[in-house]
Amino acid sequence: MIGGLLVITTLIVIRFSDTRPRLPDSITLPDGSRPEAFTQGRDWFGVVTDDNRILIFDRDGGRLRQTITVE
Numbered sequence: 001m002i003g004g005l006l007v008i009t010t011l012i013v014i015r016f017s018d019t020r021p022r023l024p025d026s027i028t029l030p031d032g033s034r035p036e037a038f039t040q041g042r043d044w045f046g047v048v049t050d051d052n053r054i055l056i057f058d059r060d061g062g063r064l065r066q067t068i069t070v071e
Helices: 002-015
Strands: 035-040 044-049 053-058 064-069
Touching: none
Parallel strands: none
Antiparallel strands: 035 044, 044 053, 053 064
């Protein structure tokens, strides 16, 4: 029983180890925009704003790559 507990603990530690994606320390949104949702891809991340835009940023450096207006 102790061995099983050790295996479960080890699997939990491995599963929840720090493998989070790299993001910049801060993101500058256009004036008046507030974030509502966040999504990410392999080399980008996106922020959905309250003014019906999707802002696509580069994962490295956080440079604004594309703006999509949702109608």
